[in-house]
Amino acid sequence: MSVDPSAPIQRYSDGERITHWTVAIxxxxxxxxxxxxxxxxxxxxxxxxxxxxxxxxxHPFLGVAAVAAFVVMMARFWGYNRIEERDRQWLRQxxxxxxxxEDKLPAVGRYNAGQKVLFxxxxxxxxALLVTGILFWRPWFADSxxxxxxxxxxxxxxxxxxxxxxxxxxxxxxxxxxxxxxRAMMRGTVSTRWAMKHHRAWAQEKMKQG
Amino acid sequence: xxxxxxxxxxxxSATSSPSPSIRSTVEVAKLIDISKCIGCKACQVACGEWNxxxxxxxxNVGLYDNPPDLTASTWTVMRFTEHETETGKLEWLxxxxxxxxxxxxxxxxxxxxxxxxxxxxxxxxDFIEEHCIGCGSCITGxxxxxxxxxxxxxKAYKCTLCSDxxxxxxxxxxxxxxPTGAITFGSKQDMIExxxxxxxxxxxxxxxxxxxxxxxxxxxxxxxYVLQHADAPQIYHGLPRDPHISPLVNLWKGALKxxxxxxxxxxxxxxxxxxxxxxxxxxxxxxxxDARSKKAGMELGQxxx
Numbered sequence: 001m002s003v004d005p006s007a008p009i010q011r012y013s014d015g016e017r018i019t020h021w022t023v024a025i026x027x028x029x030x031x032x033x034x035x036x037x038x039x040x041x042x043x044x045x046x047x048x049x050x051x052x053x054x055x056x057x058x059h060p061f062l063g064v065a066a067v068a069a070f071v072v073m074m075a076r077f078w079g080y081n082r083i084e085e086r087d088r089q090w091l092r093q094x095x096x097x098x099x100x101x102e103d104k105l106p107a108v109g110r111y112n113a114g115q116k117v118l119f120x121x122x123x124x125x126x127x128a129l130l131v132t133g134i135l136f137w138r139p140w141f142a143d144s145x146x147x148x149x150x151x152x153x154x155x156x157x158x159x160x161x162x163x164x165x166x167x168x169x170x171x172x173x174x175x176x177x178x179x180x181x182x183r184a185m186m187r188g189t190v191s192t193r194w195a196m197k198h199h200r201a202w203a204q205e206k207m208k209q210g
Numbered sequence: 211x212x213x214x215x216x217x218x219x220x221x222x223s224a225t226s227s228p229s230p231s232i233r234s235t236v237e238v239a240k241l242i243d244i245s246k247c248i249g250c251k252a253c254q255v256a257c258g259e260w261n262x263x264x265x266x267x268x269x270n271v272g273l274y275d276n277p278p279d280l281t282a283s284t285w286t287v288m289r290f291t292e293h294e295t296e297t298g299k300l301e302w303l304x305x306x307x308x309x310x311x312x313x314x315x316x317x318x319x320x321x322x323x324x325x326x327x328x329x330x331x332x333x334x335x336d337f338i339e340e341h342c343i344g345c346g347s348c349i350t351g352x353x354x355x356x357x358x359x360x361x362x363x364x365k366a367y368k369c370t371l372c373s374d375x376x377x378x379x380x381x382x383x384x385x386x387x388x389p390t391g392a393i394t395f396g397s398k399q400d401m402i403e404x405x406x407x408x409x410x411x412x413x414x415x416x417x418x419x420x421x422x423x424x425x426x427x428x429x430x431x432x433x434x435y436v437l438q439h440a441d442a443p444q445i446y447h448g449l450p451r452d453p454h455i456s457p458l459v460n461l462w463k464g465a466l467k468x469x470x471x472x473x474x475x476x477x478x479x480x481x482x483x484x485x486x487x488x489x490x491x492x493x494x495x496x497x498x499x500d501a502r503s504k505k506a507g508m509e510l511g512q513x514x515x
Contacts (some may be wrong), residue, residue, distance in 0.1 A: 006494075037322045037345065039467050040224035052323050052343035053364070098490050138346035139359060150350055151458040158462055162470040166477050173481030179492035197493035 005196070009190035009206055017188055019073045026066035027168065033059040034161055060137045067130045074123055080110045081120065087113035107201040118171055125164045132157040224322035236329040239398035240371060240382060242306050243408055243436040244446065246392035249274065249288055249304040253384035253393060257286050260372065261269070262384035267399040280307065282360035285369040285386060289447035293439075305435070305446045306384070306393070309356045309369035311335045313429030317368075320351025320464050333398065333432035334373045339365040351463075353428060353453040366410040371432065401434060408436050427454030 033055045036045035046055035086106040090097070090113040096104045097114070111119070115138070135153035136142045142150055175181040180194040195203035219229035258264060265283040268276070273291040286308035293301045315335045317386050318327040326341035327348065337348070337357070344364035347474045348357040357366045372382035380386075381395040394404060412420035421440025435449070443449040 040324060041322055054343045056343045100372045100491050142346055151456050154350055155458045155462040158466055165474055169477040177357055177491055179487055192496055194493040
């Protein structure tokens, strides 16, 4: 018996997709407003939010909303992202990954090691951004903390945000590079062929389930 | 209001290109001689009067300090310290607290809003409140804990060194009003010379450690103190011994900014050129002709059996 390689497989439910894009939209807004306050060369981005004071007012609220949405997504995807031995092997073979030699890699489950690393980087960084952000959120909280802590939090917030933005840039690069990924997150389905090429172990599991 | 002396700007917050600076001006300074201060607070009153701001009437907290701290509406406040000398003598140290107008201002360095903080060529550091976004970075950057954000309008305020008066050749209001001559104003050079005379006098009177407070950690200041005990500035209500911009602030506003932006740009370009080199990773392009996809189908079939 053979399977139609073009047959669609459900990869993301409606709820998963809506959660992902909610996080994505809020992330873009919070990143743009944060960057405008981080580097003078990007201060013009504050115009997108109604000017400097409005950017300053909105950024922390957008941040809290982004973290809240992220926590929902985190809860949904937590179980899929445990790092296994085959993930370590996948990471060791990163040259095969970037050179499109996927056939040489160990069979990938629902997520590959790169996606899992992104997940854990975001889990740690988003929560750290929330904590450091509250420490210097004016006018509400900053005055309650010693100045040393405020300074440390400000520096850490900027550094951690840089890591998150880099991680998301790589995430977007990879989704453009791996054709069908954006469709998967937009429409929810992938072809059997796509699943077998990129997530063989997951595809086989899905097949078994019928 | 815009900055008053548009031709005489040395530094401007969140601006990397040069500011208007063809004219060179004499650097000014205010010298506060703590040994001459009687704590009358006339300077506090003159400050509020000239700048036309009235703080709310507060509560007595059991100290002469009144109000007990700087606020958005109180730009200078007298700090009273009862200091016991080694010989058991009481000295009442009264320090006029307010912006020190650092040559290397931490507030200006930290400020993200272009032109919200300027340093004039004469050394005065001024907040241009109409460009202030209320983020409080100036507070994070200041080594002297001076700027205050108003609860009314969320803008940061502090002593202007009466930049409006100085720009038309007048001395600051506090200097004008001081009844004992404890506060003087002029070119920084003249003020240093004046301080030298004062220190000589103090030393003759037994204050061996008298000295000028013009801390080098912030490049010197345009508000300087004559201290009877310059070896221990902290006894003057916590005047920092070696003020400087925190290394955390320097890292945040120094190395991190270009590194972060370069890294982000590099990530985007790496992704783009990676795509240019290896092309898309496209499973569905295999359709029809790729043997591997057929094999995939077969494997699936086997698995299903």
